[in-house]
Structures are given as C-alpha cells and as structure tokens.
Amino acid sequence: MRRAGYNQQWRDPNTDKFVRLLPEAFKLRPIDKGALSVTWLEYFGLDYDANVIASITKISKCMPSSQKDAVFAVAQVCAIKAAAKARGSSVRVVYHPSDCNPAHAVILQLNDSDVALLDELAKNVFAHDIRWRNGKSAA
C-alpha cells in the first residue's frame, strides 16, 4: 500500500473529484534515501479488507499531519516488479519495519527519472483498489 497526499492526486479540474494518482506519487524525495515507502498488507495476517483497514490505520497514525484527503493505493508486488521489468529495470520490495509502522516496507532501485514507469505505476499498477482514510473506496 502506498499513501498519496492531495498534491499527488489527479483531481477532476471541475469537481475536484479524485480520478487517480499522478506519477509524482512515486517520486523519491531526499528524505526517502532511495527507498520508496510502502506498507505490507499481509503483515497483519487478516483477511484482505481487514489488512487494508489495518494498514491505513497504521500509516495514518505515523503521519505527522492529518492529511485529511490522502488516499491509500494497493498494488501487488509482482505487478510492481513486472512494470519495472517492462521498462528495462528491476526493483526489490523489501520488508523494512520502522519504529512507528511494523508493517513498513520499501521499494528499492526504483528509477524515478523514468516518467513512463511512474505513469504506469499510477495508472495501472496502483489503480485497482484505492481507499480514503476511512477505508471507503476512492475511485
């Protein structure tokens, strides 16, 4: 699961309704130190929906600000890897618990200068299940 704030979302210009993520949602910031932050759903060992809710809850607790319009997008590891491979690169998805989030993981070796890859992640890979903070579907 990847969290994306309001500024990284594609919102309808007339209604401000959520459409999808922007490629920017997968850009690496200096604070990321080359590792894109995600959360591993299966860590919680529950059924899918409960894992999603637990992940959202954990990520939200770790956010320093409220970020009321953040969305939480789910993707399969195999799809992330396949997208990178199709672009001639490879990524690793590694479990990397943090003090705040025991389900924290990272995507390593992501070439975030490959805008086409980021667009694929935004449009297709992280597009099938996107939720609001309350767990309801955003798309």
Place this chain on the structure above:
Amino acid sequence: MWPDTRSKADDQTPLSVSFPALHARGTTRLTGHVPKFGAEISASPNVRHFHVLKEVSAQDSVASLLFNALADAKILTSNVAMVLDDKWRRGFFAKLDRLHDIENWEEGNMPVQKASVHTLLRAMILWRPKKAAALGLSFRGNLIAAWQDELDSRLVIEFLPDDTVTYILTAPDGDIEGRHSGNGRSASLQKLLSPFPQVGWFDFA
C-alpha cells in the same frame, strides 16, 4: 475564452509579456512570529528589564510559509491577468489554495515555487489550452498539469524553473498504451506534440 493577443503589435504579443519583479510591488512578507512580552529577568532591584519573546510554533511557521508562497504566486499571476482567461485565473487561484491546505500539507515538501509559476503562466499564454487541466504539486514545489480525454489519452506536464517543462503523453495504441516523454522549453510543446492528435487540445499562439 483566452484573450486574443495574436493580432496586436509585436510588443504586445504573448511572447513579449513581461513579468515584473515581485519586489517592485513592495509586497510585505509575513514572518510567522507571534511576539509576546516576557517575564522580568534582571536581578537588579532598581532596573527592570523585559525581553520580547518571539514564540514560533511549527504550525505557525508552516502556515506562514504556505501563505507567503501563495501570495507570491497570486501576485505573479495578477501581473499578467490581462492576457489570461478570467475563468481560468479564478480556477487557478482556487486550486492553489487547495494545494496549500495546511490540513493536507506534507512535512518536508516545498510550497509552490515562483519559478514554476512563471513557467506555467508563460506556457498557458502560449498554449491556450482548450480543456481544463488537473493541477498537482511536486514535492519540490513545481506545478503539475494533467489533461485527459474520453479515450483515456493523457498528458502530464511538470513546470520547472527557467521555462522548462517535462511531459509524458500516453495514448491508446491498439491494445496497448503508447507513451512518449521528454522535456523542453514551453514554446516547443507544439512541435513536440505535433505528431499526435492531442496537439488539438491547445490553441497554440
């Protein structure tokens, strides 16, 4: 509709629109400081000293950072309002406000940068988009505009300093999505898009 400046004299064409320096307008910048009078600190029985304590909470600091960035962006935009579509300008201001909502603000991100606003404004004057764009903001404070059509063709452009844009165009190509990306000056977008039907999304000056 975008004001038609194409028939005017050369010194009034969109390409020669100038962007006066922000500080020439004598803007006032907020500091986010909330002065409070401090307690007496001197031990002297005859002389009493008071210090003015400046307390700056993290929230105040972020709020003033966002406020100043918004003010700069809107003042820069107002300087060229005469060549902007009025409806577009109002929508742009409203979106800037939402992008800088403190309840959505992510720590460590940069607010909108003047240099990016400058590039976007120049681009909008040159490109005269026929469709409204979604607007986002990169963590570096660069504006991002995105257009799509009913066939799910998409164009996402990031406005960098120095009149530079990066773009990615995605369009259905049979049963796959074709992607074309690159960068260049805002004036070169027409040439970059010319092989594609999406060039019709703009009324290039």
